[in-house]
Amino acid sequence: MDNYDTLQNFTLYNTTSIESVEDINAIFAKLPFRTAYFIGRCIIPPLYFPLLVFGITSNIVNIIVYAKTGSRDNVTVSFMALSLSDLLFLLLVSPYITIDTLEHPVQYRLGKTNKWLFDYNILRFPFYWYGFTFYEVSILITVYISVVRCACVAIPFTVRNMFTARRASITFAAFFVSNFALRFPMFMSKRMVRQFDPVFNATMLVYIEVKDGGIADKINDIAPLTLYSLARRFDPRFDDDLEGSMSRIIPRNLGDIKQAEGFPFSEQREARAGSTVQRRASTWR
Secondary structure: OOHHHHHHOOOHHHOOOHHHHHHHHHHHOOOOOHHHHHHHHHHOHHHHHHHHHHHHHHHHHHHHHHHHHOOOOHHHHHHHHHHHHHHHHHHHHHHHHHHHHHHHHHHHHOOOOOOOOOOOHHHHOOOHHHHHHHHHHHHHHHHHHHHHHHHHHHOOOOHHHHOOHHHHHHHHHHHHHHHHHHHHHHHHOEEEEEEEEOOOOEEEEEEEEOOOHHHHHHHHHHHHHHHHHHHHHHOOHHHHHHHHHHHHHOOOOHHHHHOOOOOOHHHHHHHHHHHHHHHHHHHHO
């Protein structure tokens, strides 16, 4: 039996002794990603909780600062929404991270399994996917802020009228509604029910995935990533329209700027000079 078959038949959550952990180390001893495995299991997980506390604290401070400024421009609204979305993400995933922080030293370092008085998955997963909804909203808000900054350089005289605080608020609300709608089938595929546990000889509240829940997970993984591909597949003009819109905002080179109105730069300069002379002549008259 090779190493792959051994890994396939091995379940990490069934480890009950230090020898089991040593078996894992022996399996990965000669593999190239042993270092990555060590970093992923022994170094990174203990950092989750301190980073969680730091992120929650810093985002609360950001929200307080933006609220006290009293400004309601596009920039303030954008960063306020980003801080709020990040804060909600961290709060919703905090049970998951806290449980993993408690489980990690026992499972991965001592090779044992904690015996909980209840199904700890009811603390880990019910808010996990809701949290990642705000995670994706934060990504979209970051993209929006990047577009606004690009527009500040490309079209500085019209950017203030184009990107208003009201439009930003509507855009962020649309981000949340669309992401929640894409994850809604997956939300409905998981629930908490009461089941009999033979270990404790009692009926306990457990977190389960309903029938065909795996399909909802696949939809959740695939749908957000294929919207752009579907647009390209069913509408060949999508790329052209997108490219044309971006070229109007961000010229590729000096030649595009020179010929932005459809004729050579020399003719454009002469036309502008002629119009200036005509305006001055009319003023003198």
